[in-house]
Amino acid sequence: MLAGSCYALRPISFRKFHSQAFHAQGLHNCGRGRFSLHYQLPGSRVVPWSLKPWVERERERERERLPTDRGSLNNLTASAYYDKNDRDPAIELEGFPSELPSLSAAQLVCIPHSTMALPLEGRAESGEVEAWLWGQIQAEARRDAESEPALASYLYSTILSHSSLERSLSFHLGNKLCSSTLLSTLLYDLFLNAFSSDASLRAAVVADLRAARVRDPACVSFSHCLLNYKGFLACQAHRVAHKLWNQQRRPLALALHSRISDVFSVDIHPAARIGKGILFDHATGVVIGETAVIGNNCSILHHVTLGGTGKVGGDRHPKVGDGVLIGAGATILGNVKIGDGAKIGAGSVVLIDVPPRTTAVGNPARLVGGKEKPAKNEDVPGESMDHTSFISEWSDYII
Amino acid sequence: MLAGSCYALRPISFRKFHSQAFHAQGLHNCGRGRFSLHYQLPGSRVVPWSLKPWVERERERERERLPTDRGSLNNLTASAYYDKNDRDPAIELEGFPSELPSLSAAQLVCIPHSTMALPLEGRAESGEVEAWLWGQIQAEARRDAESEPALASYLYSTILSHSSLERSLSFHLGNKLCSSTLLSTLLYDLFLNAFSSDASLRAAVVADLRAARVRDPACVSFSHCLLNYKGFLACQAHRVAHKLWNQQRRPLALALHSRISDVFSVDIHPAARIGKGILFDHATGVVIGETAVIGNNCSILHHVTLGGTGKVGGDRHPKVGDGVLIGAGATILGNVKIGDGAKIGAGSVVLIDVPPRTTAVGNPARLVGGKEKPAKNEDVPGESMDHTSFISEWSDYII
């Protein structure tokens, strides 16, 4: 699998209304937390289809004991690329088959977000995953090029003219990171060679694309992330720099590091080790030091520092576990451990270990619930992206 | 009017000394707060003329019961482009008529900063305002090109060769934001088309130029802001991206968004709604999310985040009222309201509503004066730019 294990998928029933709008049933059986619906015609590819905004609105109503409005799903048709009030995150219906043969012959599958994978378990050989994702990206680019002629040339050169995801990404990174003395052709070859020869790099690309798509409500398509997310691009370029570093090609790794910091304002030392399924959201100002380690499925906001203390050479930067969420502007200094599933509030200054599944907030940071019996996070913060639910527990935080 | 209503202007008397230096009288009648003097020959255009440094120095002396020195205004002559001690903000006397016919025939008008407009009320049809401002900018560029041959070519291509402010701005933005795959000609057409067809975009350009010129003591001229202020440039490019977003040209809006974030390190989602008269000072690292709203006449420093909480899709970002000042590095998360005239201290972390005209500081932020009876700001923080006067009231802040 791409990232973590995948739950057994539970088919749910649905009921067609008119046209391509329909009403899904069985959502109550999906368990706690956020999830996505996937649409699958028998024998065909699985198409991700986010019902998140609708479902969350419904659950909010349930909590407040208001009448729920499952019929509102009728409003979500294949043509509703963005929702009607023009403010909510996009409802992605791309790839929805236009000649919907018989909805009762199709299957809607519900996948909790914390374990969602693209595509589904059982068919996840990495080559197939990449091919599926690349097909999606090309379809998105074709759609955008058709609807926006001003972008057609741009989309052709960055996506549509390429035969694979790694070629597209290498071309795009080469163009972004080149300078008058560090040519784009050199960088293109460098990236392509790294991605082509290393399946784990490609798997990380896929996992990171998925992380942005699933966790960031503002991420409207995979191609949006591929082309526009500086955090995603900086992270992939870093992965290549890290590979060069480990191959003892350090001057080249450092030159790449410098370009990434100049172009994206994301400063990750090439020796830093970063897991898969990482979302660097917004990403401007992120600084990650030489001996830092980041686990899998973490979400790290902009202006976050994983810094050294400067006192001692050697191993001197934070070690961040799996599923950690680090809020905007948090500063974590020294060789400290941030446990699996921990959450660091925005603007916090952390200088000491944070136990697994706890939340640290403030300057200096303290554990929500106190150090004796800290509150334990129920979900995976790096995936749920819940930045503020600790407010009610944060001492006397009321203004 | 450009921004807010404009007070009735009170003519004040003045007394000529030698040459073009003179002494203004009647400043006591100008009311509280900062203000600017404008020089107006009968029947001619109004020329803004900042006495701010002098006036503030005098008021400081008054508060401390020292003898005031109104005669020091003699030092401000038309040739004193920068003041004599080489450290104060520039005294802008550009456009001051060289053939000053008779000072007693002229009129000095005093306009409180919080309502200042360029030019004055009653003659503010938007076309005339733009024409006046464009004339100023070209005059500044001619002066600079003459005094600095190394910049002549640069100023010619960016300002002097253009027939209007929107052409100059479109050219400059196109050059700044282009890449090898997103051509400057495409961007130029895009910007020019947007500015040419939308008077409200042009009015926002004028209001933002004025905001920088009036509020930032380091802003020495309109052309300085137009050419060099990444916050100004990012904001204007955002306004175009926002227009594209509303025209359902979203892939293009997002591509522009990405370039703005790369080039200026200013990350404003194209769906965010931003008022007029906005100063993004320094601007590096500003992050503003999809459903954020910012009112008019706000000043927002660098590294400010108006972020989501990640918990819920839909409307999830802060709503900032009019006249708000947000200090450097402040982080505001969630769909919270920052009331009109509120002030957020530098480095604050704000997760809950801040009432109008109050000041929130700290991590987590609290209201100065307490939540029961918070202190009320007397001036408009977004325009007075007073970042630190709350110190004496901020609990036991003494180091």
Added chain:
Amino acid sequence: MLAGSCYALRPISFRKFHSQAFHAQGLHNCGRGRFSLHYQLPGSRVVPWSLKPWVERERERERERLPTDRGSLNNLTASAYYDKNDRDPAIELEGFPSELPSLSAAQLVCIPHSTMALPLEGRAESGEVEAWLWGQIQAEARRDAESEPALASYLYSTILSHSSLERSLSFHLGNKLCSSTLLSTLLYDLFLNAFSSDASLRAAVVADLRAARVRDPACVSFSHCLLNYKGFLACQAHRVAHKLWNQQRRPLALALHSRISDVFSVDIHPAARIGKGILFDHATGVVIGETAVIGNNCSILHHVTLGGTGKVGGDRHPKVGDGVLIGAGATILGNVKIGDGAKIGAGSVVLIDVPPRTTAVGNPARLVGGKEKPAKNEDVPGESMDHTSFISEWSDYII
């Protein structure tokens, strides 16, 4: 001297082991604090040789009463460009003479870091220092070009093709900061003219290169800093802008300022006065206002703001003394004094004077040890880079 006064150098004895590995003795006599060993063959140039990682490990062991292992120095041979565990900062042995004639004929000199100079006192006419450093940089570039053909062309154009450090730096800055309207040739001439005509600018370049090399464990060579450190490059470009500002070439200074802010995300007003031996580590997001002053031998991390209060024009920004360390994300506002040898913790918000040799932390910042009897820093924070040793004294900071 390059930066501050230089201690009398104490020769220490050493004992050869096998090959080029040897054991230094007499380290106990070097005084407190960090220091570097320099290797000097009689009559030849001095070669800097960092023992820092080893010495610190040994001192750590001493503190913990573990047996020290001076023999571990054996592991540091001329071929150990990076240390064996692949994680520690590089042990730089470049330039170490391969035909080591007789170690007992050579001399090891020990120079405390806080006063270290390159090369040693007594031979430090600035021309010789620059020549030595330029020789080092070219040797490093040759080594890297040989080991990494992909970088050969880049290193040739940026370093190896140039006849002096100022030509190389001017070329590199011109390339980094140019745009389609501000040509690299113009900028090259501008930089070269400034560096060539002003020995103090060149001395600052040398002092800043040394500062990065000595204080930043991740800085593996002088050429690494010269080519890749945006903080170093932004600072040198600022020094030229500052010179232009003082020559009344202010529009040009401001244009340069703007480019530096765009390209490096480092925003230093050209009027700000900055001493020598400055390390801007990571540097992204640094903002330094018009009337700010920074002394010598300071270390300033990324996202640091030396800002105005906006209330008053004129002198309105912080005054930072010598040897100050300012941690990541610290915000210092207003015309306040940060005394010599003071330390500002990461994420602190400082609005009031900080006395010399004290440490201020938190939001709002307070003095470690209390305002009556604040703890006094023993070392020079700007050079020791100790960001976190105050933790145990910081009230009840335990999470």
